[in-house]
Amino acid sequence: MKPDPTTNLRTELARHDNVIADHYRIGAYFYDTIVHGFQLFIGGAREWRNSFIRFIHPSCNETFLELCCGTGAVALALAKRTGGPVWASDLSVDQIRVACFKARFLRRNVHFSVQDASSTGYPTSFFDGVIISGALHEIAPHRRAAIYRETRRVLRTHGRVFITEPDLPKNGWGAACFECMFGEWSREHETAYQLVGGGLEAEMTVAGYKLEASATSNFGVFKHRRFAVSG
Numbered sequence: 101m102k103p104d105p106t107t108n109l110r111t112e113l114a115r116h117d118n119v120i121a122d123h124y125r126i127g128a129y130f131y132d133t134i135v136h137g138f139q140l141f142i143g144g145a146r147e148w149r150n151s152f153i154r155f156i157h158p159s160c161n162e163t164f165l166e167l168c169c170g171t172g173a174v175a176l177a178l179a180k181r182t183g184g185p186v187w188a189s190d191l192s193v194d195q196i197r198v199a200c201f202k203a204r205f206l207r208r209n210v211h212f213s214v215q216d217a218s219s220t221g222y223p224t225s226f227f228d229g230v231i232i233s234g235a236l237h238e239i240a241p242h243r244r245a246a247i248y249r250e251t252r253r254v255l256r257t258h259g260r261v262f263i264t265e266p267d268l269p270k271n272g273w274g275a276a277c278f279e280c281m282f283g284e285w286s287r288e289h290e291t292a293y294q295l296v297g298g299g300l301e302a303e304m305t306v307a308g309y310k311l312e313a314s315a316t317s318n319f320g321v322f323k324h325r326r327f328a329v330s331g
């Protein structure tokens with residue numbers, strides 16, 4: 101895969117465009133600890149990750165790409181299950197730096213790179229599965245739409261998109277915890293609420309996908325979905 105000379109410019113535009121902007125410059129080095137801390141009250145990040153990997157149910161002969169991979173938790177877990185190679189990218193240089201360190205330490209076969217998920221340099225119709233984990237809820241709507249288009253470009257005809265994002269359970273402990281995390285005080289409030297209660301499914305339908313399966317974890321605060329290209 102040759103590097104695309106316009107990638108840097110597009111990545112820079114995406115950075116400006118995103119709510120998150122420079123959020124992960126320092127946050128990357130504490131990111132895993134923060135995720136684990138936040139999720140202690142809803143059954144733990146390990147449960148979220150493990151249930152998502154079970155939901156994906158990867159097999160060794162499939163090619164996977166994780167977009168917005170952060171520090172690589174899902175891509176690294178997939179590589180452990182399949183033996184790799186797995187491809188994964190993120191907008192944040194620092195998140196990818198941490199991800200690469202983890203891959204070296206754990207000896208996992210993952211090709212990490214810095215890329216804007218809405219306009220990547222991956223080949224067309226290359227992947228059996230594209231994965232997005234806990235990222236869309238902090239991305240602006242027009243860039244989310246561009247990310248969905250990009251998943252279609254890189255996905256094989258019979259490929260699948262797997263997404264796990266926070267959801268708002270109807271009531272109880274999960275609903276209280278969701279409100280704590282994404283209440284009006286949160287910088288992610290608006291974008292997180294756009295995706296709950298079927299919002300993400302509606303956006304994916306517009307993008308040309310149909311929902312095939314879904315499951316929840318962590319008191320209903322996370323919802324995993326599997327989408328196929330419709331029609």
Ligand SMILES: C[S@@+](CC[C@H](N)C(=O)[O-])C[C@H]1O[C@@H](n2cnc3c(N)ncnc32)[C@H](O)[C@@H]1O
Nearest residue numbers: 114168169170190191192195216217233234235
């Ligand atoms: C909350 S983190 C989730 C990280 C990881 N997927 C996980 O499950 O822990 C969201 C990530 O999305 C990345 N991101 C946001 N906008 C992006 C874009 N346009 N292209 C690529 N990555 C993006 C951020 O840099 C950040 O690492």
